[in-house]
Amino acid sequence: PPWLKPLISAKFFEPCNNHSSPTSSPAAGEAAASTSAARIECNLYCLDCMDEPLCFGCTFCHKNHHVVQIRRSSYHDVIRVSEIQKVLDLSGIQSYIINSARVVFLNGRPQTKLAKGVTKTCEICERSLNESFRYCSLGCKV
Numbered sequence: 001p002p003w004l005k006p007l008i009s010a011k012f013f014e015p016c017n018n019h020s021s022p023t024s025s026p027a028a029g030e031a032a033a034s035t036s037a038a039r040i041e042c043n044l045y046c047l048d049c050m051d052e053p054l055c056f057g058c059t060f061c062h063k064n065h066h067v068v069q070i071r072r073s074s075y076h077d078v079i080r081v082s083e084i085q086k087v088l089d090l091s092g093i094q095s096y097i098i099n100s101a102r103v104v105f106l107n108g109r110p111q112t113k114l115a116k117g118v119t120k121t122c123e124i125c126e127r128s129l130n131e132s133f134r135y136c137s138l139g140c141k142v
Contacts, residue, residue, distance in 0.1 A: 001088065003050045008106045008139040012070045012077050016040045016055035043070045047087065071103065078103040079138075093141055094133040107139035 020040045042053035048065040059067055068083045073096075081095050081102040095102050108125035118128040124140035135141040 001047075003047045004088065004138065004142060006050045007045055007047070008142065010045060010053050012043050012045075012053050013072065014042050014053070016042050016058060019055050019057040043072075044068070045070060070106070071098075073098045073103065073105075076109055077106040079106060084138075088138075092134040093138065094129050094136055105137035105139075108137045 040055045040057065042055050042058075044054040044056070044059060044067050046054060046062045046065045046067050049062065053070070054062065054067065066087065068079060070077050070079055072078070078096075078098065081090060081104060084090065084104070090104060093104050095104050097103075108122065109127055110125040111127050120129045120131050120133070121127060122129055122136040122140050123134050125136060127136040129136060
């Protein structure tokens with residue numbers, strides 16, 4: 001699909017240019033500031049517009065669009081299989097269960113050393129895989 005390369009090359013979790021402010025309110029509590037900061041972090045992506053990542057506040061203009069949420073796992077971007085499998089063939093990509101949700105990584109995560117006994121690796125970045133998979137991420141399958 002035309003949105004796949006822009007999705008995997010996008011920079012997520014940056015402050016929103018439209019909704020972030022350079023200063024935080026000193027009167028706001030720490031929890032409120034934390035919640036506010038999370039809402040202006042760009043972790044959403046519109047598959048219809050294929051533009052820049054969005055924050056929660058930006059989604060108003062994308063009400064009837066297919067918007068997916070990107071999450072973080074160990075400093076790597078992931079997407080829930082349940083959100084993406086309807087619009088993309090995930091066959092051959094190894095998925096993982098993280099926080100009770102099945103996810104796939106957006107980009108490869110090369111390993112510096114292979115573990116002993118590893119017989120199957122990603123065809124692109126050589127990350128160790130379970131036997132039945134060819135790729136470790138969406139980016140490696142592209």
